[in-house]
Each structure stands twice: as structure tokens, then as C-alpha cells.
Amino acid sequence: MTSRVTFISPAMNAALRQARFDDGRTPLDTTGAAQAAAAAGTLPSPARVLTSPSSRCQETAEALGLLGPAVPELAALDVGRWRGRSLDEVSAAEPEPVGRWLTDPGCAPHGGESVRDLCDRVARWLTTAQDLDGRTLAVVEPEIVRAAVLHALGMPAAAFWRLDVAPLTATELSGRAGRWNLRLGRPLAAPDTD
Template identity: 50%
Template sequence: MSVRLKLLAAARSSSLLATRFDDDRPLDAAGWHAAERAAPVLCRLAAAELRYCSPSAHCRETGDALGLSPLAQPALRDCDMGRWRGRTLGEVTAAEPRAVETWLGDPGSAPHGGESLVAFITRVGGWLETRPAGDTAGLLAVAEPGVVRAALVYALQAPPHSYWCIDVQPLSVTTLTRRSGSWNLQLEG
């Protein structure tokens, strides 16, 4: 028995410069437009027998815009950023430069009072491990880019600091398969 999971990164909810930690804003106009443009290609994802999403507004809206009707999963929420929630990296760096340095350098730290990177990766990995195996048309999850990165780090058993080396673009699809207890990354051509 195996698991085949496609991870779809949500459409954007703000420009890169306006990106905020633990952001729950809905899709912006560019995000809606991008989802509508991508719908003819991404509509194939609706064949997944089980469709999930992060509980954030932009993940739910991405799923809805693509006709996926995903079920929200609390374990797929973005990293809990504690008191940094809703602030940009620039704002936090200006106010707490040492805390940001600690957070970026030590995956086990949580100077913001929320979840450490290690705890976040472990939570997402725990969700991965509970996906049902079987002869199905597969699974789909619409999630924040950070959740996709955490899933990749977990599945590939990469060191936690490698999280910072993975770029996930809006509306990109990443496929993970699990056979005999081990995860594999499948790149599509």
C-alpha cells in the first residue's frame, strides 16, 4: 500500500514585501487572477479522492477558486509565530534583531513565543504520517508555502535548517509518495 500526496501551494494573499508572519488574509486580486488562470491546468487535482487545506483564508479560497472543495485541517496551519503574528520580517528585525538572528540560526528556538521550526516540521510530519494508504486516486492538500517546505524537510529527513533553502512558488504542485514507510519526492515534467 502506498500514499500519493500532492501539495498545492496557495495563491498569494499579498506582495512579497507585504508578507506577514502567520498571515490569514484572503487572496488579493493578483492571487485570484492567478488561480483563475491556473484553473484549466490545476483542475486535474480535483481527481484526488481526499482533498485537504490549511484553515487559512487564502488556502480555502485557493481550493474553492479551483473547484476543489477541500476540507480544512488544523495540522496544516502555518507556523505559530506567537507575538510576531501579523508583522513583516522587516518590522520584527527592526524591533528585535537578536531574536530574529536566534530564530534563523537555531531551528529549536522560538523567541517569538510561538512554535519552533522543529516543532512546526514535526507537526506537519505527524499529519503526513496519518494519511491513509491504499489504492486511491491520491490525496491533495492546499497549503501555505511554509507548510509545503516543512513537509519536504520532514519527508526527505533533511536537517531542519534546510527549510530556509527551499523556495515554494504560489500555485506550484509538489508530489510526495510513501512506500514501505519511506517518503519520496516526485518532480513532474
């Protein structure tokens, strides 16, 4: 059996625009909601839809016309006491801890989850996803997409910050027997009518 998981990154919201650690409750902004609504109907029919628990992922799924439960294993990276603050603010107040966090995937100076822990959590979820029949669409935070790509390619957690995930893109994994194939960052866009 071949499993297919398509990860959809969420549309824009104020936290993404301001490079702020989202608290999970920031809604989509007007532009992000409109772009997600315009992309509705561009995805293949899934056997199941899952989302990260954040507002922006759930609102993106809804705007895309997708309904499915929030899955705790697909939650955003827990950044502890940095939640709600901008990267610039945290970097100014805690330059050394931020530097360690960006270079050492096992480090969690914010008191939350390390990048390595996140990658391990997503890898465990992908192991169970290989047993799912049919296509899974998962509207998830960009860091979940990064962790899934690292796992699929067998890359070290140290490469986590080297991957950019654009809003409203699809990253597709297909595989079986512990091996994944990858299709990166297809933009969600309304089909051409020409």
C-alpha cells in the first residue's frame, strides 16, 4: 500500500508577516483568508483531512473547503516563553540563547520544545501515517512541513532552519515500507481558465 500525505502550509496572518512567534490564536489576515478562499478546489479529494491545532491552520483549511480534526502531534513547535513575541524582540533580549536555538537542534532555551524533539514527534506521526490508506491532506504549520521533509530525506535536524516553507504551498510525500518520496512546495492557485 502506498500512502500519500500532502502538507498544506497556512495562509498569511499577522504573526507570519511580523516574524512573531505565534500563540496559536492569531487568525488569518484579510489577504491570507482571500488567497486561501481563491485556492479552494485546487487540491485532490482526500480520504481524510487533518490540521494543526492553531487558528491559522484551521481557518486555512476551512477557507480551502476542507474539514478535519486538529491533531496534537501536528501542533506547532512549542517556543515556551517566546510565544507572542517577535524574533527581533527575543534576539535583542536574549541574543545568546537565540543563537544557540538556531544552531543546536537539541537546545530549547525558551523552556518549550527543541527542534529535535519536534522532528522526532513528526517522524513518529509519519510512521503511523504510512498505515493510512488513501490521500491525507494536512494543513499544518511551516515547521511541521520542515520536520516532515527532513524525515523523508533522512536529513539531520541541524538542516531544519535551512528550509523555507512559503504560505499556501503543498508539499507531498508518498511512500511505503519506511521510504518516502518528496514533491516540494507546489503553490495552491486557482486553475487557469484559458
